[in-house]
Amino acid sequence: MKETLKRAVLLFALLAAVTGVAYPLAVTLIAGAAFPFQAHGSLVAGDDGRVAGSVLIGRDFTAPFYFQSRPSATPVTPYNASHSGGSNLGPTNPILLEQVADRVQVLREAGVTGPIPADLVMASGSGLDPHISLDAALVQVPAVAKARGLPEDEVRALVMTEAVDSPFAGSYVNVFSLNRALDRMGGGG
Structure with a gap:
């Protein structure tokens, strides 16, 4: 019995060292070497060299000269990454309906016209999604172009160059990347 217990403890210690230390350390080192940008959070530096954000986590853009997330x-x-999660409010919940109505009003006040895609007024399951559909970006083009004093065609072309086509998710745009490209383009922002 004593020998069996000794073997069990030894086997447990060995497996704990391999699966709890060696394997995670090896994967971390390999990922850091092979994919340094992604392994370190896909962080993007601003012009001043400081971290401006991550392409993996949405940001709260409220100025009219930016595309809304x-x-x-x-x-x-x-977009609090330490508290990821949805609201758990059902489609008929009065709180959710009020939030949606408020978000529609904000978009209308910013100059967005026409039908508003659902992803501009409903949060994602994680609450961190940095992407919007191509339709959600295109519906904002006239308002953003006007606020920046840029031709709509130029802003629309920028959206199209930033758009990603996915066979699984359809066409979508990373709002953080789009707004950074918009800042490089210039205008009244």
């Missing part, structure tokens, strides 16, 4: 349902602050 998908709303965030994270607690405390929008």
Whole structure:
């Protein structure tokens, strides 16, 4: 019995060292060497060299000269990566209906006209989604172009160059990347 217990403890220690230390360390080192940008959070530096954000986490853009992100349902602050999660509000919940109506009003006040895609007024399941559909970006083009004093055709062309076509998700745009490209383009922003 003593020998069996000794073997079990030894086997447990060996497996704990391999699966709890050696394997995670090896994967981390390999990922850091092979994919340094992604392994370190896909962080993007601003012109001053400081971290401006991550292409994996949405940001709260409220100025009219920026494309608006998908709303965030994270607690405390929008796009709070330490509190990822949805709101759990059902489609007939009065709180959700009020939030949607408020978001529609904000978009209308910013100059967005026509039908508003759902991803501009409903949060994602994680509350961190940095992407909006191509339709959601295109519906904002006239308002953003006007706020920046840029021709709509130029802003629309920029959206199209930033758009990604996916066979699984359809066409979508990373709002953080789009707004950074928009800043490089110039205008009244």
